[in-house]
Amino acid sequence: MTISDSLKRIEFLREEITRHNYLYYILDSPEISDAEYDRYMRELEDLEKRFPELITPDSPTQRVGAPPLEEFGTVRHTIPMISLQNAFTEEEAREFDAKVKRFLHTTHEIEYVAEPKIDGLAIELVYEDGIFTVGSTRGDGETGENVTRNLRTIKTIPLKLFKPKSGAIPRKLEVRGEVYMKLGDFNRLNKKREAAGGPLFANPRNASAGSIRQLDSTITADRPLDIFCYGIGVMEGPKVSTHWEILETLKSLGFKVNPLIKRCKNIEEALTFHKEIEEKRESLDYEIDGVVLKVNSLRLQEELGEISRSPRWAIAYKFPPRQETTRVINIEVGVGRTGALTPVAIMEPVEVGGVTVSRATLHNQDEIDRKDVRIGDSVVIQRAGDVIPEVVMVVTSKRTGHEKSYVMPDRCPSCGAHVVKEEVVWRCPNVSCPAQVKESIRHFASKGGMDIEGLGYKHIEQMVDKGAIKDSADIYYLIKNDILGLERFADKSAQNIIDSIEKSRNTTLPRLIYSLGIRDVGEHTAKLLTKEFGTIDALGAAKYDDLIKIREVGPEVAKSILAFFAEERNLKLIDKLIKGGITYEAEKTNKGGPLEGKTFVFTGALKGFTRDEAESLVESKGGRPTSSVSKKTDYVVAGEEAGSKLDKARELGVKVITEEEFASLTRS
Numbered sequence: 001m002t003i004s005d006s007l008k009r010i011e012f013l014r015e016e017i018t019r020h021n022y023l024y025y026i027l028d029s030p031e032i033s034d035a036e037y038d039r040y041m042r043e044l045e046d047l048e049k050r051f052p053e054l055i056t057p058d059s060p061t062q063r064v065g066a067p068p069l070e071e072f073g074t075v076r077h078t079i080p081m082i083s084l085q086n087a088f089t090e091e092e093a094r095e096f097d098a099k100v101k102r103f104l105h106t107t108h109e110i111e112y113v114a115e116p117k118i119d120g121l122a123i124e125l126v127y128e129d130g131i132f133t134v135g136s137t138r139g140d141g142e143t144g145e146n147v148t149r150n151l152r153t154i155k156t157i158p159l160k161l162f163k164p165k166s167g168a169i170p171r172k173l174e175v176r177g178e179v180y181m182k183l184g185d186f187n188r189l190n191k192k193r194e195a196a197g198g199p200l201f202a203n204p205r206n207a208s209a210g211s212i213r214q215l216d217s218t219i220t221a222d223r224p225l226d227i228f229c230y231g232i233g234v235m236e237g238p239k240v241s242t243h244w245e246i247l248e249t250l251k252s253l254g255f256k257v258n259p260l261i262k263r264c265k266n267i268e269e270a271l272t273f274h275k276e277i278e279e280k281r282e283s284l285d286y287e288i289d290g291v292v293l294k295v296n297s298l299r300l301q302e303e304l305g306e307i308s309r310s311p312r313w314a315i316a317y318k319f320p321p322r323q324e325t326t327r328v329i330n331i332e333v334g335v336g337r338t339g340a341l342t343p344v345a346i347m348e349p350v351e352v353g354g355v356t357v358s359r360a361t362l363h364n365q366d367e368i369d370r371k372d373v374r375i376g377d378s379v380v381i382q383r384a385g386d387v388i389p390e391v392v393m394v395v396t397s398k399r400t401g402h403e404k405s406y407v408m409p410d411r412c413p414s415c416g417a418h419v420v421k422e423e424v425v426w427r428c429p430n431v432s433c434p435a436q437v438k439e440s441i442r443h444f445a446s447k448g449g450m451d452i453e454g455l456g457y458k459h460i461e462q463m464v465d466k467g468a469i470k471d472s473a474d475i476y477y478l479i480k481n482d483i484l485g486l487e488r489f490a491d492k493s494a495q496n497i498i499d500s501i502e503k504s505r506n507t508t509l510p511r512l513i514y515s516l517g518i519r520d521v522g523e524h525t526a527k528l529l530t531k532e533f534g535t536i537d538a539l540g541a542a543k544y545d546d547l548i549k550i551r552e553v554g555p556e557v558a559k560s561i562l563a564f565f566a567e568e569r570n571l572k573l574i575d576k577l578i579k580g581g582i583t584y585e586a587e588k589t590n591k592g593g594p595l596e597g598k599t600f601v602f603t604g605a606l607k608g609f610t611r612d613e614a615e616s617l618v619e620s621k622g623g624r625p626t627s628s629v630s631k632k633t634d635y636v637v638a639g640e641e642a643g644s645k646l647d648k649a650r651e652l653g654v655k656v657i658t659e660e661e662f663a664s665l666t667r668s
């Protein structure tokens with residue numbers, strides 16, 4: 001091959017690889033197999049080895065490779081990277097809109113672009129004639145650090161821009177965006193660090209910032225970073241008049257722009273969008289801390305200008321934070337229904353995610369040691385959705401030297417039995433331990449279980465302490481007089497409890513299974529077991545092989561179920577419950593539902609449902625949601641920005657339907 005042939009081939013390969021990178025990483029819909037991609041990449045590497053003079057910085061082979069730096073240089077941003085003012089309530093967001101209108105002397109509605117506010121690290125990327133030249137952190141807004149080499153390692157950052165269908169590549173372009181880490185990647189990274197004995201990152205934002213600020217770019221290359229681009233500094237070339245057009249331009253040049261952006265006619269639509277995104281927050285695989293509202297018209301943006309280093313034309317309408325800092329006042333040990341002892345940090349109350357929190361789990365002694373949590377420490381705590389708040393890390397810089405280390409007692413704090421240590425879990429082995437009994441009754445009566453309304457932990461505690469009940473089944477043998485004997489019970493409240501107990505007698509099999517408190521069997525597994533076995537007796541008679549063949553039931557769960565039914569005590573309890581008048585619908589599968597026997601795969605963002613809601617809906621109508629497309633899939637439901645699953649469906653000839661068609665199927 002002549003050098004000119006080689007050059008042609010090299011150029012072809014670079015273009016193809018860049019295009020496939022884009023299809024794979026940004027559109028999530030690869031056109032070629034990984035093996036084919038690797039072949040292209042290897043061929044390019046070989047050619048570049050033979051002709052090193054043909055290597056250019058925008059070649060896909062050039063993402064990593066330079067030796068570590070001594071320190072970062074600095075980069076002055078052509079246009080300062082200013083930050084946003086915050087709104088924390090709907091009222092404040094409306095006030096922002098009102099101010100915009102006042103400033104513009106208008107009563108007309110203002111069009112906004114609403115975007116998720118990504119919780120990561122702000123960066124700027126500079127392109128000259130379509131080639132990535134410099135990348136920097138925000139720094140103090142005027143000057144940032146030169147982290148070009150590290151940013152080059154992020155596969156979703158183009159090294160060379162696409163030529164858009166209409167118009168040319170901007171001669172100079174400064175793009176702004178947020179580097180972040182997906183939650184799954186973050187958890188995997190922390191697990192790896194834990195296994196290696198390294199310090200953990202408190203959250204994906206810290207992990208992203210830590211990864212970008214590495215002097216050795218090979219370390220950054222190993223970190224699963226990603227980016228969403230949301231704005232520009234200088235752009236020479238394309239004529240745009242709205243922020244929406246800027247985002248469209250960025251997309252067409254090959255940048256990754258968040259698919260959950262919305263053009264809103266007025267502030268009302270923007271507020272609704274904020275609510276929708278807040279609901280979706282839990283199901284996203286990256287962290288967001290609010291929604292940014294931006295006046296869409298660039299002319300109006302210019303007119304509005306800035307005030308105290310923030311634009312008047314944008315606002316960050318924040319969600320309640322999920323992490324907070326507070327102080328550990330004490331550490332107590334709780335005993336769960338299976339006897340597991342859990343250390344709990346008792347803390348100065350603090351609001352996290354809209355809820356006041358004063359207790360957070362420390363999981364076990366290993367975790368206390370690993371995080372080195374001491375009484376008196378300032379700690380970062382976090383809560384997400386319904387998850388129990390947990391202590392993430394200690395703020396060691398706030399230590400005074402008066403903090404006290406903590407070791408869990410080796411006797412059960414409830415019954416005094418010697419604790420048995422099973423790997424990281426410490427357990428009280430006494431099955432009649434009052435704490436265990438109370439906890440299993442609490443679980444039994446809980447919402448997901450027998451759902452005995454009004455029977456709270458305080459009541460259960462008294463009933464057990466006074467000997468009125470010894471196990472869950474005893475509840476169904478209580479008479480009003482037993483309850484009247486307890487503190488703070490009048491005739492009416494006692495009758496209410498008796499009525500709730502009565503009401504709960506007629507239940508469903510998933511509730512009954514869940515209420516038994518079988519280790520590893522939550523509400524979801526209880527439903528699976530119901531579908532498979534139909535009666536409690538059939539479940540009790542199940543063999544290991546019967547259990548393991550159920551999708552989603554693994555060896556651990558199967559063993560826990562077998563162990564439960566192997567205990568005479570538990571069989572007696574079930575018997576006592578049935579004799580106590582419990583009835584349940586023998587079979588609570590959703591046979592006969594409109595989606596019976598059909599499997600569904602969801603891809604892309606749905607508008608009307610979260611992924612969980614859509615999947616539960618399928619189940620409730622008798623169908624089965626699955627995660628990957630195969631020939632056996634009946635329907636692929638394609639939302640916005642549907643990815644590779646959609647291509648796979650088309651390839652296999654699987655029926656693809658829209659969200660609306662799906663909704664109407666569930667109603668038929």
Ligand code: IVH
Pocket residue numbers: 082083084085115116117118119120121122123138177178230231292311314316
């Ligand atoms: S716009 C002048 N859009 O939030 C406008 N910022 O203070 C500047 N952020 O550090 C920012 N997602 O890194 C904008 N969709 C988004 C964003 C976003 C995250 C970060 C940004 C900045 C901070 C705002």
